[in-house]
Amino acid sequence: MSDSSAINEELQRHLNKLGEDFAARLGQELPQLSRDGQTLLHQHGSAERLKQVLQLRDQLHKLAGAAGTFGLAKLGQRARELEQQADAWLQALQQGQQNLEDFCAGLAQLAQLQLDSETPDKPATPAKKPRAVTPSASARRIYILEDQAAIGENMRLTLNNFGYHAEHFSRIADLDAAMQGCQPDALIVDVNLPDEQQTGLEYAAALQKHLEHSLPLLVITTHDDFATQLEAVRVGAQGYFVKPVDIPQLENRLERCFAQQQGEPYxxxxxxxxxxxxxxxxxxxxxxxxxxxxxxxxxxxxxxxxxxxxxxxxxxxxxxxxxxxxxxxxxxxxxxxxxxxxxxxxxxxxxxxxxxxxxxxxxxxxxxxxxxxxxxxxxxxxxxxxxxxxxxxxRDSLTGLLKHADIKDQVGIELERAQRSGKPASVAMLDIDWFKKVNDNYGHAAGDNVIRALANLLRQRLRRIDSLGRYGGEEFLVVLPDCPADQARRVLDEIRQRFAELHFIADANEFTVTLSAGIASTENGPASADALLETADRALYSAKNGGRNRVQ
Structure with missing residues (x-):
C-alpha cells in the first residue's frame, strides 16, 4: 500500500469515527428537542416562553449547519425550516397557541428523521492540493526556447549564476529531444519563432497536454498586446515578460512558482x-x-x-x-x-x-x-x-528576501530564543565589494544581477531555519539560529568562495565580484539586538579594511 493510500484510509477512519460520534449526539439531542417542545407548550408567561424559543432557535441553527456537513441533508433542511419558523414567530411576536403547537409538533417529528430514516451521504474523497512536479533536490532545471542565440545564451548564463541549471534551445526539435531525456522543472518560451511552423504558445499548449503534470510556464515576447497575453493565460502561463527581458524579475517569478509548489503548509x-x-x-x-x-x-x-x-x-x-x-x-x-x-x-x-x-x-x-x-x-x-x-x-522586490525592518526583527526574535534555550545564534552582515564600480562600469542592470545572484546563493547554501534579508542597497543580513560563531564562519566563507567564482556578463564584458562579511554571536553575551547588529557591523568594517573578500 502506498503512503498516500494509507493516509487516505486513516483520514477516512477518523471521519467515520466523527460521524459515529455525531450520530450518538443526535440520539440524545433530538429527543431532548422534542421534550423541550412539549415543555414549551405548557410554559406560562411570555418572557419564559420567549427565552425558551430563543434557546431552541439557536440549537436548531447549529443543527442545520452540522447535519448537512455530516451527510444528513434532510435532517439539516428540516432543522433550517424549523429555525426559520422560530424566527418568524419571534419577529412577529405571535403568541397564538396554534402557531406554537405547529412549531412544537415539528420538533417532535424531527427525531423521526434520525439515522434509521436517513442514510448519511457518503463523504466525498477529501480534496487535496493538485500534486505538483517536485523540483530536484539539486539545482532546478530550466529549459529556454528562444530562437535568438544571443538572448537565449545571456538568459541561460544569468540563470545559472542565480543557481539554476538552465539550458537554451533555438529549435523546437532540439527541445523535444531534451524533453525525452529529462523533464525540466520549468519552461521559458518565446512566442515568436519565425523559422518554426508553430508559435511558442502553440507549442507550449500542445506540450502541456501530453505531460502528466503541467510545468510552470513563463512567456517572453516582443508583443505587449491584450490578445497575446490572453492566449498566454489560456495555455497556463504564470508569467509574461516583454523584451528586453528583465531577468531578475523573470527569476523572481520563477522562484515564486516554485515556492507555491513547495511552500510550507498553509x-x-x-x-x-x-x-x-x-x-x-x-x-x-x-x-x-x-x-x-x-x-x-x-x-x-x-x-x-x-x-x-x-x-x-x-x-x-x-x-x-x-x-x-x-x-x-x-x-x-x-x-x-x-x-x-x-x-x-x-x-x-x-x-x-x-x-x-x-x-x-x-x-x-x-x-x-x-x-x-x-x-x-x-x-x-x-x-x-x-x-x-x-x-x-x-519582501524585497528584487531579491525576494526580507526587507530591512523584517530581518531586523528576526535578530531580536533569535536573541530571545537563544537566551531561553542556552543555544548560541549568530548574525552576519555581508556587503558586495566595490559595488559602485560594478554599476559605474557595467550599468545598474548588471548590478541588479549581481545582487540577485548573491541572494539566490544565500538561499541555496543556508538552512530553512535561517533568516535572510536585504539590509541595504548591496548589504545583506543573515540570522543563524543554533549556530556558534566558528560554524557560521565556515558556512559564510564557503559562500564567499562560491560567489567569487561566478562570472557575470554585461554587453559582452565578463567580470567577477567578491564579498566581505562580519559575524557576531550570542556567545559573547550581547545585551540587545542592536548590540548584536553593531558587533556584526564592526566586524564587517574590519573585513573591508583588511583587504575585502574575507569573513571577519
Missing part, C-alpha cells in the same frame, strides 16, 4: 463551539496538507494568534458569549493581523445578515453545510492569496 485556525463539526473541518483541511489548529474558547484568541500566526481564520458566526463578528473585530484591533482573511461559517442564509457580518471585519461568508471540496477550495484560495500579499509587503 496555517488555518478554526474557531467554532461545535467540537464535532470543527474536528471534521480540521480533518478535511489536514488531509489537504494544511496545518490546522482549533479554538473553542474565544477568550484564548490572543495567545492562539500570537503562537500559531494563522494565514486564514475560519470563524463560526453564532457562538455563546461572543459572536463571530464580535471576535473578528477584536482580531482587527491588532494591526499585525489585518492581513489575515476571516471566513465566516454559518447556517445563516439571509443576505442581510450575511452582509452585516461581512461589514464587521469579515472577508468571506460560507454557508453551512459546506462540501469537503468546497471547504478546501475556499480556504486554499484565501490562504494562497494571503501568503502572496504578505510576501509582497514584507
Amino acid at each position: 496555517r488555518v485556525l478554526i474557531i467554532d463551539d461545535d467540537r464535532e463539526l470543527a474536528c471534521r473541518y480540521s480533518l478535511i483541511l489536514r488531509g489537504a496538507n494544511m496545518h490546522v489548529e482549533m479554538l473553542h474558547d474565544p477568550a484564548e484568541i490572543f495567545t492562539c494568534m500570537h503562537s500559531f500566526n494563522p494565514e486564514v481564520v475560519l470563524l463560526d458566526v453564532n457562538m455563546p458569549n461572543c459572536t463571530g463578528p464580535e471576535l473578528a473585530q477584536i482580531i482587527r484591533f491588532n494591526d499585525d493581523w489585518l492581513r489575515v482573511p476571516i471566513i465566516y461559517l454559518s447556517a445563516e442564509t439571509g443576505i442581510a445578515q450575511q452582509m452585516s457580518a461581512l461589514i464587521k471585519a469579515g472577508d468571506d461568508f460560507v454557508t453551512k453545510p459546506i462540501s469537503d471540496n468546497a471547504l478546501v477550495t475556499t480556504v486554499f484560495s484565501r490562504a494562497q492569496r494571503a501568503r502572496l500579499l504578505s510576501d509582497a509587503l514584507s
Whole structure:
C-alpha cells in the first residue's frame, strides 16, 4: 500500500469515527428537542416562553449547519425550516397557541428523521492540493526556447549564476529531444519563432497536454498586446515578460512558482463551539496538507494568534458569549493581523445578515453545510492569496528576501530564543565589494544581477531555519539560529568562495565580484539586538579594511 493510500484510509477512519460520534449526539439531542417542545407548550408567561424559543432557535441553527456537513441533508433542511419558523414567530411576536403547537409538533417529528430514516451521504474523497512536479533536490532545471542565440545564451548564463541549471534551445526539435531525456522543472518560451511552423504558445499548449503534470510556464515576447497575453493565460502561463527581458524579475517569478509548489503548509485556525463539526473541518483541511489548529474558547484568541500566526481564520458566526463578528473585530484591533482573511461559517442564509457580518471585519461568508471540496477550495484560495500579499509587503522586490525592518526583527526574535534555550545564534552582515564600480562600469542592470545572484546563493547554501534579508542597497543580513560563531564562519566563507567564482556578463564584458562579511554571536553575551547588529557591523568594517573578500 502506498503512503498516500494509507493516509487516505486513516483520514477516512477518523471521519467515520466523527460521524459515529455525531450520530450518538443526535440520539440524545433530538429527543431532548422534542421534550423541550412539549415543555414549551405548557410554559406560562411570555418572557419564559420567549427565552425558551430563543434557546431552541439557536440549537436548531447549529443543527442545520452540522447535519448537512455530516451527510444528513434532510435532517439539516428540516432543522433550517424549523429555525426559520422560530424566527418568524419571534419577529412577529405571535403568541397564538396554534402557531406554537405547529412549531412544537415539528420538533417532535424531527427525531423521526434520525439515522434509521436517513442514510448519511457518503463523504466525498477529501480534496487535496493538485500534486505538483517536485523540483530536484539539486539545482532546478530550466529549459529556454528562444530562437535568438544571443538572448537565449545571456538568459541561460544569468540563470545559472542565480543557481539554476538552465539550458537554451533555438529549435523546437532540439527541445523535444531534451524533453525525452529529462523533464525540466520549468519552461521559458518565446512566442515568436519565425523559422518554426508553430508559435511558442502553440507549442507550449500542445506540450502541456501530453505531460502528466503541467510545468510552470513563463512567456517572453516582443508583443505587449491584450490578445497575446490572453492566449498566454489560456495555455497556463504564470508569467509574461516583454523584451528586453528583465531577468531578475523573470527569476523572481520563477522562484515564486516554485515556492507555491513547495511552500510550507498553509496555517488555518478554526474557531467554532461545535467540537464535532470543527474536528471534521480540521480533518478535511489536514488531509489537504494544511496545518490546522482549533479554538473553542474565544477568550484564548490572543495567545492562539500570537503562537500559531494563522494565514486564514475560519470563524463560526453564532457562538455563546461572543459572536463571530464580535471576535473578528477584536482580531482587527491588532494591526499585525489585518492581513489575515476571516471566513465566516454559518447556517445563516439571509443576505442581510450575511452582509452585516461581512461589514464587521469579515472577508468571506460560507454557508453551512459546506462540501469537503468546497471547504478546501475556499480556504486554499484565501490562504494562497494571503501568503502572496504578505510576501509582497514584507519582501524585497528584487531579491525576494526580507526587507530591512523584517530581518531586523528576526535578530531580536533569535536573541530571545537563544537566551531561553542556552543555544548560541549568530548574525552576519555581508556587503558586495566595490559595488559602485560594478554599476559605474557595467550599468545598474548588471548590478541588479549581481545582487540577485548573491541572494539566490544565500538561499541555496543556508538552512530553512535561517533568516535572510536585504539590509541595504548591496548589504545583506543573515540570522543563524543554533549556530556558534566558528560554524557560521565556515558556512559564510564557503559562500564567499562560491560567489567569487561566478562570472557575470554585461554587453559582452565578463567580470567577477567578491564579498566581505562580519559575524557576531550570542556567545559573547550581547545585551540587545542592536548590540548584536553593531558587533556584526564592526566586524564587517574590519573585513573591508583588511583587504575585502574575507569573513571577519
